Amino acid sequence: MSLSSLLLAGRGTDMTSYFSLLYLGAFLPLCLLIYSIFPRRGKKYFLLAASYTFFWLISGKLVVYLALSTLSIHYFGIWLDRIQKERDIAVKAAEKENRKELKRTYQKQQRLVLLFAAILHIGVLLTLKYSPFFTTNINTLLAHLHIPIHLAVPRFLMPIGISFFTLQAVSYIFDVYRGTIRADSNLFRLALFMGFFPQIVEGPICRYGETAEALWNVKTIQFTNLKLGLQRILYGLMKKIVVADRLNPFIQEVFSNYAKYEGGILAIAAVFYTIQLYMDFSGTMDAVIGTAEIFGVKLPENFRQPFFSRSISEFWKRWHITLGAWFKDYIFYPVTMSKPMKTMTSAARKKIGNHFGPLLAGAVALFCVWICNGLWHGSAWSYIFFGMYHFVLILSGNILDPAAKWIHKKLHIQPERPLYRFFQMVRTTLLVIIGELFFRAEGLRAGLSMFQKILTDFRFTTLNGDLLSKLRMDQFDLFIVGITLLLVLTVSILKEQGIRIREGLSKKNTAFRWAVLYAWILFIVIFGAYGPGYIPVDPIYANF
């Protein structure tokens, strides 16, 4: 699609990827150039205009969803603020013994507003994203029960990024309700927080208290920020086009025609997909966080070396961190801290002890978190299965914890020894790969069939040069992927040890720095998987 038609019609998918030529080669440089020459006071307004232009370019008229979502959440915030101000005045004027009751009355009013706002925003998301799934399943159920009713399956056009900006909107109104932030009276500041263009497609899911002020106070681009930001974008670009895109033909072919392949090849495809997903999503986050860094804004990290996790529970604290934190703060704790759950915890703890007592409330809350997590990724049974798979793994980890400690003691296993830690990391990675197999499979039935084949037909007999070339891969591809993964692993180990690589590099002499930079760019240009024969993987998380 040409730039002129894009500008006229909007809704061009060419720019959904932050690594597309149109975005990296035209939109971002142009945006940085205009931003630099814009007067200092107007920079934030330019950033807001650029964000809406970007969203218009990728979503067309669906940009109205973002605008309405922002307007509505702004209004709800003001409404809550008004109640809170009234409450403060009334409480101050009241006798001490009446204050508790007064606070409760205002709390009830606030809760109603919060509920109304959350239902409205999540309701829109549910309708657009899930109503076809739910009506299809209701129709299937009705047919099974021989009830002659058939509901029309609705189809809606859904704006890209709606799952991300809806969660930001809900977190904003929740935080105003809780009093951790004050409602923003400035609609433009809130709009920039909701729609900042580098993060609108795939997150990270930011909190108002973390980024809104920094975005509103953007200043002149500093050379250090520009340099560090571009380096981070380059690192993400390498992950995406050297690894994720290079593995794409193999993954597409095997997952689409899984019945043709034996278990060993399906297992390789599952491993490749896990690598691809990590390289694509974390690479995109590098580009997003790097771009924000250029503007001097620090966005929250979404990944922290997830494959060094020793348990599934730890994995989810290191993978898509902002989504996990959102679920923890707005689902897990509100559920476990609700009155019925607290009463249940107190009673259960006295009867079944310290470990299993709180587990009941924890299990209910975990179930809510993981059903939402599965559904958030998409409206299909395979995603629900993916959520339930992780729910079962985390819950069993908690239930079996005392038994594991007992076994360690009996067998004299020291869990902190490097070899045992390594064993735990490998075990966690294997469990993650199985989960991702179901996540990527084309439907739950396909996932189950693939998994069964891996268990019962684990062979590599057909894996040879002919098959690889059919899958549009050769030894060279594998070599390049291997080298790049080794590089990413080295960087991950250094980061895990707290070594800041980009800052370290900037302290080296100029010749060394430029040599590294040129070698790196050349590596990406030469070994990037683009051009005929390669179909770049669509930004995976943009569809969620």
Add this chain to the structure above:
Amino acid sequence: MERLLAILEDIQPGVNYAECETLIDGHYLDSLSIISLVAELEEEFDITIPAVEIVPENFNSAKALWNMIQRLQEEG
């Protein structure tokens, strides 16, 4: 403070609660212990601990916990 230390000792024994300042960051209290702790504190001190108070700053030491309890008691 003595009552608080006794509750902590009952929920997760073997930690020097009087001095430890990394109860959350040092993984001495996990999310299940926190669920128990909140339920017990509410019952013992007649307070309501909203989810928003569950942040490491309030749970990292017995002293921080005690400050939170007193604050919530005062706020009523």
